[in-house]
Amino acid sequence: MSERLEDFSLNKKIKSKGNLQKVGVVGAGAMGQEIALVVSQAGIDVIFIDLSETRVQEILDRMAGLLDEIINKWGMTSNEKKLILSRIKGSVDFNDLADCNIIIETINTKKKGTSIELRQGVFKKIEAVVHPDAVILSNTATLMISDLSSVLKHPERALGMHFISPVRKVKIAEVVRTFNTSDVAYNCAAKFAKLIGKTVIDVGESPGNITTRSITVIINEACEILMEGIATVSDIDLAMREGYGLQFGPLEMADRIGLDKVLRWMDNLYDEFGALKYKPSPLIKRMVRANLVGKRVGEGFYKYGQGKKQTKAGSIRNLGRL
DSSP, X not given: OOOOGGGGOSOTTOGGGOSOOEEXXXXXXXXXXXXXXXXXXXXXXXXXXXXXXXXXXXXXXHHHHHHHHHHHTTSSOHHHHHHHHHTEEEESOGGGGTTOSEEEEXXXXXXXXXXXXXXXXXXXXXXXXXXXXXXXXXXXXSSOHHHXXXXXXXXXXXXXXXXXXXXXXXXXXXXXXXXXXXXXXXXXXXXXXXXXXXXXXXXXXXXXXXHHHXXXXXXXXXXXXXXXXXSOHHHHHHHHHHHHOOSSOHHHHHHHHOHXXXXXXXXHHHHHHOOGGGSOOHHHHHHHHTTOOBGGGTBSSEEEETTEEEXXXXXXXXXXXX
């Protein structure tokens, strides 16, 4: 590997604080867990922060289960699993981030509207306990890092680093520099991304970056095609997978992301740009109201159970139900 831990000095004058020793993850939902596992697999210690001790244990159990799935597919050994988990610790105390060189905010909220104030509060809590040279990243897809970092005493330390699920398989990270971001912070984030096996996509600050702006439009158009009765859910996905080499069709992708999250993305993009292409399809809104938000709850455009995806046989009027 071309990058070394010693290359991560944020300030060459502070030798004792220079090396990448530990990464913090604030908010260990599905994405936070995936990021923590990938970072640990690269040999870096991880501390994640979540809401309660009960939740912390649930997250550790969930990550162990994710690794078991990889082992079952011959992608890892049980010893590798033990090593990865040994480098991951959970906590409810932000003070445990004090010795982290990089902190990644990955909170997820089910509340309607934007999460700007909530994320700003997290940024302030992080800055209050970390070293002055620590870099603060956000995995947000559609909010402006400039808005989030405006509450910091040192906004030059903040960037966006957007990962795409499944983080273990997708080999890119969108790294977003704001007007205030320093070269030192950007270079540190870029080196970190490379160290964990990601190709850096250098993105100018814009809500949605490249990937989210693109995929939301594709999902929205697939919903319009479905509503017009042009093709079924499975045929729309098949056409896009086989025709364009997508890993998942747009409707299955929406299920995997979560339609509630897709709706928030589109609302944020529509508020920012006012372009009709970002205005959420009525079908997406109907499904979110019915809590048919995708794989996480067992049903969206498809049904999910016992590790399998099942096509729904009903009409679009009944959201695919009979």
